[in-house]
Amino acid sequence: AQTVTQxxxxxxxxxxxxxxxSCTYDTSESDYYLFWYKQPPxxxxxxxxxQEAYKQQNATENRFSVNFQKAAKSFSLKISDSQLGDAAMxxxxxxxxxxxxxxxxxxxxxTINP
Amino acid sequence: xxxxxxxPRHLVRRRGQEARLRCSPMKGHSHVYWYRQLPExxxxxxxxxxxxxxxxxxxxxxxxxxxxFPKEGPSILRIQQVVRGDSAAYFCASSPRDNPREKLxxxxxxxxxxx
Numbered sequence: 001a002q003t004v005t006q007x008x009x010x011x012x013x014x015x016x017x018x019x020x021x022s023c024t025y026d027t028s029e030s031d032y033y034l035f036w037y038k039q040p041p042x043x044x045x046x047x048x049x050x051q052e053a054y055k056q057q058n059a060t061e062n063r064f065s066v067n068f069q070k071a072a073k074s075f076s077l078k079i080s081d082s083q084l085g086d087a088a089m090x091x092x093x094x095x096x097x098x099x100x101x102x103x104x105x106x107x108x109x110x111t112i113n114p
Numbered sequence: 115x116x117x118x119x120x121x122p123r124h125l126v127r128r129r130g131q132e133a134r135l136r137c138s139p140m141k142g143h144s145h146v147y148w149y150r151q152l153p154e155x156x157x158x159x160x161x162x163x164x165x166x167x168x169x170x171x172x173x174x175x176x177x178x179x180x181x182x183f184p185k186e187g188p189s190i191l192r193i194q195q196v197v198r199g200d201s202a203a204y205f206c207a208s209s210p211r212d213n214p215r216e217k218l219x220x221x222x223x224x225x226x227x228x229x
Contacts, residue, residue, distance in 0.1 A: 004156075033215075043203060045157070045220035052215075091156050100147065100170055100212055104156030 006105035023092030120221035139208030
């Protein structure tokens with residue numbers, strides 16, 4: 001079974017600085033998808049970024065980018081120019097090519113200091 | 115498009131009562147997924163349904179929990195004889211097709227508190 005591990009329960013960063021959230025996963029599959037979700041206090045799960053395992057190029061969405069290292073099974077999220085609205089829980093998630101369900105990590109609580 | 119609607123947002127039940135959680139997927143979405151989030155943890159998959167069919171219930175507890183997605187109306191997650199350990203946030207997500215490339219849209223969840 002696949003597992004997702006986020007080793008940083010909490011992180012903090014100064015506003016306008018850059019922060020990197022770590023995620024590692026375990027799988028024997030070669031085709032899969034990786035995601036980062038943001039969960040603000042409203043509880044709404046918001047998709048931040050997605051990466052297909054067959055793509056070597058790292059995904060980027062505005063201030064958000066990932067460092068996908070397939071051989072190391074690592075999928076970190078970099079947030080540039082941090083803003084107060086980025087404060088939230090961030091979850092890393094895995095989805096197999098042939099499966100419907102997402103496997104989530106434990107989450108990292110990100111605090112932005114003004 | 116109103117998004118995935120879950121109600122109630124908060125539900126309080128006493129031990130032994132029944133809890134019914136509702137999820138209306140986005141318009142045009144026929145695939146529904148239920149997840150449970152215990153305090154300070156990530157979401158855990160419970161069940162995946164298409165209209166009138168349960169496709170994958172590998173994450174559902176064997177007893178007291180059931181789910182349905184009828185032809186008409188919302189998807190229902192039903193918990194019978196609730197216990198304190200059932201206290202959690204329950205999330206519903208929907209997609210138009212069963213395809214990993216499709217984006218999943220999540221509701222805001224139902225917070226179940228068992229007294």
